[in-house]
Amino acid sequence: MEIMVYIAASLRSFTDRVPRIELSAKSVREALDVLTDRYPEAVKGFFDETGDLRHFISIYVNDRDIRSLKGIATKLSDGDELWLIPAIAGGAQKEGEEAPAKKPAGGSVISAERMKAVTIEEKQIERYSNHLQLKEISIKGQKRIMAGKVLIAGLGALGGVVAERLAAAGVGTIGLADFDEVKLPNLQTQTIHSTRDIDRPKASAARDRLKKLNPYVSSVLHQEKLTGDNIEEVVEAYDLVVDATDNFVSRYLVNDACVLHGIPEVFGAMYQFEGFVTVFAPGGPCYRCLYPAPPPVGIVPTCAAAGVMNALPAIIGGLMATEVLKLLSGSGEVLIGRAITLDAWNLQYHAVQTVKDSGCAVCSVHPVISTAMDIDYEDFCGLKENPEEEPIATIEPEELARRIAEEEPITIIDVREPHERAIRKFPGTIAIPIGQLARRQNELDPDTDTVFVCREGKRSILAIRTLREAGYEGPMFSLKGGLEAAAQIIFPNEGAWL
Template sequence: MPTIKIPTPLRAYTGGKAEVSVNGETVGAALADLLSQYPELRQHLYNGETLRNFVNIFIGEEDIRYRDGLDTPLEPNDSLRIIPSIAGGAIELIAPESVELSHDEIRRYSRHLIMPEVGIQGQRKLKRSSVLLIGTGGLGSPLALYLTAAGIGRLGLVDYDVVDETNLQRQVIHYTSDVGKPKLESAAAKLSDINPYILIEKHNTPLTSANALEIMRNYDVIIDGTDNFPTRYLVNDACVLLGKPNVYGSIFRFEGQLSVFYAKEGPCYRCLFPEPPPPGLVPSCAEGGVLGILPGTIGTLQATEAIKLILGIGQPLIGRMLLYDALSMTFDTIRLRKNPNCPVCGPNPSITTLIDYEEFCGVPAHDRSDYKEKNVQHNVRSISVHDLKARLDAGAQVVILDVREPHEWEISAIEGSLRIPKGQVVARAAEIPRDVEVVVQCKSGVRSRDAILMLQQLGFTNLVNLAGGINAWAREIDPSLPIY
């Protein structure tokens, strides 16, 4: 009997199962059987009767798009894998000439120099190279630390956020004493102490369509350490337009993805994911969580791929994607192909300049965007925690709908709230009153907004979003509740 491996973001809809046995002689029949067992998966996999563009199905290492699609026949022991989007050989990028190593550097890098695959010439390549790291958070922390220690000559950092306590569980370049400081300043101080022989360049700005090409064009290798879809597509398209390799990594809960997208020699990110998922369908790490050690694993592997590209050794992950599952402690590799109809790297591209990626993805690229503006943009009414408290104190008839996951309710909750996880609000819509005002609440206001948009499609007109979520309630109304 064939099986289908379920990625972490979708396991909430399969009762937590990581693998499901199905009946069917074709991929389409197997998916139909999966949906008969777990109907709530349909909205995540299909748009009507068509498989969504941000969902890919693999049999072993093979993408079904390059076989017979949903009509691809199955053998009884075949294992299918659903690959959703989550926020070749060696190439010679750097010549070793024109830089020398000091005696102090030779001693520092001696463990590299005694390896024939690196040696003096390879270390000179590293010193002459330049790498742009986009983000100094979960993935960016191990990336920056190890690239600095390895002797990358010029390391550019793009970030404009500040260190928050919630970062410290996984962003190991930042310390408790750094809370409240700009991440760039925090990271640069550590990196300069690790290796004073390299140049750290700080770009304290959001990466946007207006500045991406100017910032990125002066670096040899671009590394994507972002956590949102607009910036991910922006980085991909800019790398294609500039002819730069893009070392990609993404993480969610217990799973990670890793690849090298280099349009000169293989596919780009859009070849695999032509378009992003609809807003709210795939949660971010801030909403869904991430195992603290996971970015260390994936970020270190990204650093490895960048160093291989610079040295011109080994087989970079061009045309392949590495999939990591920390729970089963497995690494799997799937093969990727260049899409001849790709709108950015195909022979007849329709994207020849950078576009508005927030509009393309339907979500803001930066968490620090004004929250009220997001609600207005999505036609969602909001209420502040102070206004909600005043209404409750006045005895107004208000229902609070908490759409977080059950394990989050154990952390903190507003007493008396109706609790339905976001993934179940459509199926359980009958439990939600329509004749009184319903204030929808999550951790920070993002999932609750998405839940409102889904319920509005069912005709609900009495829904209001709690701006800032339960964290704002804990911060401003009830300090006895923890903030997480």
């Protein structure tokens, strides 16, 4: 059977950057075999040590999750499309399982009493006239929007777009959760913040912007780091939550708290040119149903490391804001039980069904999680060292600079991708992108100290783990903080170093 396999952007490091692969296979298993024969690096990315497909990758045949079909034994027909969608970009409905509600019972998350309690001033009628003219929203929908309390977790590129749209729409209370500060590289994508906001907390910079946009909206700041101990208290004050965070710890935290309190969550994620949007709500699947476990640290780079095209947040954030407005106004088809992915660069859009996992740790009939306080999220996401695993040795930038200056024998491996090396060069290194390491380990000298460098110091750790698994036994070190931390120390005279 001739089929087409679509590889999400964050998995393309395993397929030599190829986004679409035509191949011939009778089943999903056979297709994966053909794929991994053609791209041996993909074995480690797609499968865990026991040979099972990794939990952070969902596979769809056309729009159906293979878990709702026959798993990897699912048969393929001519012309089928196989979509590999990992966490960051994901989704699917079990056969015989009840179809999830397309919107919460009663239509809107805002009750009729709360809607009736809202009064609209003359000025607001003028301000909100666009929505008042839409029969799908009209006066009742607008009042529901005005009664709404929405928490936005993460005020980066996506959260910023959603916050501005919701404020302009007249959402009554907007919670702004972020403990980070605005930095220069944020400004290209995070247009809620301005140049003069650099070094200010993102939450208060966002509040000031929203106040200017619409003085009727009240903002509530949450500038503390969200943890298992405080997340439930934060989310329970809201009607719905927007997850616009950029890391797996926050995603599982926000998901669990929303499920435990029965609060719908609008979810969005981006990677380079790709976006993913869905809605989790009682009755439908949750984030853990789609992705029971995060990817191993370093396999899916963060947006900061991988880059994001600056118009993408406007599209993905716009879709997220639309879902919020539908949930508040009680109109339209909400993306519950469905998800969409968009590859903006190749302009490909794909909608999939999302499936509730009957064994989900938090939303199943017999959940193992009853409070977020029970979970060590950092540990779950692999951010704590495993005491059974040999620790990864690191080298400080100062020490590496000294060893280079004194010409001590040392091999430096740059595991970044070619386009990253073009931005910041590191002379005297051997360039081996992380996806090629296992097969090129013969280029390393096991009798010499080998230092792995990447942009942030995360992929270099993954590189060492990969080589350990591949049986390499020489001394290995990860450059602490990556080139971001080391540039000014190792190359103090290189100016802008571009």
